[in-house]
Amino acid sequence: MTLSFASQALIDAGRWIDQRGWCPATGGNFSMRLGDDRALVTASGRHKGYLTDEDFLQVNLAGEAITPGKPSAETLVHTALYRLSPQIGAVLHTHSVASTVLSRLTPGDHLPLEGFEMQKSLQGNLTHEATVCLPIFDNTQDMQILAEQIEQRWRARPLQWGLLVRGHGLYAWGQTIDEARRHLEGLEFLFACEMEMRRLGGRG
Template sequence: MNHTTQQVQQLNPYAIALCATGRWIASRHWVPATGGNFSIRTAEHSALVTASGKDKGELSPHDLLPVSWAEGELVCAGQPSAETALHARLYQLDDSIKAVLHTHSVQATVFSRLIPTEQHTFTGYEMQKAIRGQLSHDQPCPLIIFENTQDMPALAAQVATNWSQVKGASALLVRGHGLYVWGQNLDEAKRHLEAWEFLIHCELERIRLTGSL
């Protein structure tokens, strides 16, 4: 990264806000061992994304890389997170998405391996209303679970194919890997993340106490 790019990112309010959110996420122990990645849209076809291998608890603007996807080609100077292709695909699927957050929490990872189906529907939780479009605890709130793969373009293609099922939750889960959430701004993405982590944790406790999926 050249000095000019780094200086611009350090002054960029998008970068400052994303780093603050990333450090908050790390304080919740949802991104251990440099895991997870975050991005924020800066223009129609571009975003800032966390560089690979960075401790999210110490995230600063110089740890963010500019990435663009104009005309379908993903371009980034530096080594972004491996999941950058999925972030870019989410932005392409919905112009209203302005931030994407990906975590590796214990509860989401364990939950994704306990649930044998490709979808789990949450209902009865007041916290569902923290998710955009959820108006009542009685409204079914499905979360789609994708199989893990190291082929991010392939996973991005699967998400695109199933977008009509995925978009209403503003989230998706990758089995044995972690949770992706997004929002129409960074604050909404953060709210969606906290809500989904809460809901998943509740379901894990329900399963543990009742022995029923």
């Protein structure tokens, strides 16, 4: 993965995500794996709809900056995911209304989704008849704790496609940036459907 390709791919993703209102203000952060031991991440406090090449830095998989810049504290979640699976090539963390609200409305440690054709947008899921369970983690300002909790749950059963942080937002990932974008878009559609079902009395 070349640095220039990764930077442009994340810039393009940021503009696309911003147009959909999934990452308001300076919230969220994006990353791509550059190799076995490093990743490119968005710097702290940057609006994701207006990213430039200057808004990225490289970190090792411990989340430490190896080029100038200040990584977001949430970088620790990105690098934990890269350590857990060599198949993950990109991570997109967003703050949409649907993901934020739905994560608060849902008790327990996972969000079940079933009966929607769009479930087939998620890698390996071939039917609407399956139940997709997206893990939910309680929010914390200590990203090291959150990263450790993700690792613990992953060791018990590898996570797929993404995860929710309660009252915070979504982390979606994929083997490539295109797959991460597809998972993000598919999950956001599913969240919107689930929210509408609940509003109309069809869930909960």
